[in-house]
Amino acid sequence: MAISNFVKRIQDVMRNDSGVNGDAQRIEQIVWILFLKIYDAKEETWELLDDNYKSIIQEGLKWRDWAVDRKDGEALTGDGLLDFVNNTLFPTLKNLEIDETTPMRQVIVRNAFEDANNYQKDGVLLRQVINIIDEIDFTEYKERHEFGAIYESFLKDLQSAGNAGEFYTPRAVTDFMVKVVKPVLGDRIGDFACGTGGFLVSALNELDKQVGNSLENREIYNNSVFGIEKKALPHMLCVTNMLIHDIDDPNILHGNALEMDYKDMRKMEHFDVILMNPPYGGSEKDSVKANFPTVLRSSETADLFINVIMYRLKKNGRCAVIIPDGFLFGTDNGKFNIKKKLFSEFNVHTVVRMPHSVFAPYTSIRTNILFFDNTEPTKETWFYRVDMPEGYKNFSKTRPMKLEHFNDALNWWENRKEIEMDGFPKAKKYSIDEIVERSYNIELCGYPHQEEVIPEPMELIQEYQEKRASLNAEIDHVLEQITSMLGGN
Template identity: 25%
Template structure:
């Protein structure tokens, strides 16, 4: 964890302070904006790595930044009854808004002048990020109302510079300490999310990692179990179950020198423990719900930061009448919110509550 990397923790604090002094003082908003920047950076780096791996192995790989991209609002909506002329005109209009995907890479736009960079990221890069997994994906659906609100060109330039420095430290720590880059990246995100614990806004208190580890040890989730958190927030319990299962698979695979961190989590490369089949099973086994749209996005991105490409986290009130699932899950891990109140008329009739307000 970051406690063992003072330099990395210092960089995270520096980034946080830059956004705070730049006018983004709400912790959830700041975390969202930082997360978007981390995604832009990581997307570029992962794509370049996959390209290099494909060239080495001879396997086919299509870069996410290959070709051109048209923002969804400008895409031609060709209808069945359109004449050929109408169709041709719509397709021709499309080309006016085509963007070279290569220009959307972090490594390309970070060299722009401050004003140009802000306009480029706001108007092109961020919309591309929201549309990344296709119109039908869960990620795209929940990113629909996301906004990029870093207001000042100089602030974006400074934030981008610090993020580059953070990645340099992560890569060095990965080489020197033999820790998987993905684990270090997850630690960085955990550090950001820890700010929620001090904020406590709208009931969003983050469960400490050692409590998550204890609960995972108690319930002992296994590969194939369907696991849910009905008030998942940033996805900590789902990640705890995920890391527990990965650790058990690593032990079965004969992985040695598994050293737990200060919270008890074993740091092991996912690639060392998961086959493609077991990764698919595990990804389809984790389900989370929350009634805060911001937390849904943070939960999705948190799991994606930890290597779960298509997480199942949705906006849903699991106490309401609209939630009708029964006996769907093998394990439920949750820490219900301890602030706020609920509408008595919307409570699911199958739930017997003595009070409408959470209490300790």
């Protein structure tokens, strides 16, 4: 069947339902229905492979029991369907009994429904949406993988769905980061703010090429990735994404990776590869900041995630993480100490400066990719600037960043050399002594020409606050040196 217009057909139906307001609710509505359909297809496979398999979903509540319209006039619809979904299905799935012995493939059902909602108020329209989703045969390999591409375009639509856009990192960026980090089968790959699972999928696509026909390799593949996501909608999106990509036991937790004492983090699983785009521009509660040593506390969420990465990256492990410009130039106490620890204990070998509007329309905050590994202290760091492609003034939903825009960076990665353009450095190597001398202000190889970008008011305020804090810290540092030279206290 042709499923290229799958999302559009559902959206057209939902627009007539008064209970669904806006893209964010429409997406959440599609996702819980889609999750149950995909999960039921997976369960059919598990039942065939294991005669002793027992579902956590009781009879009568499985997709096959109530959602499939067999055209015999018996399918639930209208008020009867609404009553079943609101008063039986949701309450039961939200309160499924689980314990430490419950397999992850079953735990995800309750996790997925903890904060889910049925927004539709018209039972006839709900039946129409269910029937469209039921047309897809997820037990057929070709159709399931064709749907993977549809799901990707569906996730991209999140970028125009208000705050939901924060959960999607452009595929070109995740693919570039995976290409240079080079995950191999057997690596444990983690993302502690995984959103819809973009980094994990890019990594899985790379690992899938290494599986071959080996069942043992397929089992290793199935246990390769781990994610944590704080918010309900992207968590369910990510779990569904993993099921689509043949991860039968998605180890995707619903929680906040920052809400754990750093001493406990040290005892938890460490990872060979960490790929992340942590939230930035936000501020955590004091109780969350208190989970970290005093010198490593920061008001910026992204800074705290750098701490988490440092505690959970395995010896010889490698990391690629997206960070805002504020992390580069910031020299306030928190950022200074975090960067000092990072450069002193890890090998920060590369910083890639990305052009503006990569994350448009969600945010115009400038971003960078920090690459480091847990091998040795930093001796030198390369900075490389990715320029806006010729003919582009801004990236947008209709003209997004593509992997080909990283071609020059990929070529440079394997054959590093310093590059100067129009009198400004595009690629340059700095020694650790030079970086320390700058008080870890690593805003280097930046953009010589200011693009015509007007940030959102709150983004502008955030940027000014970070620059003011950085400037104050630099002034304090100079005053301390002068006072020390004069022999004062």
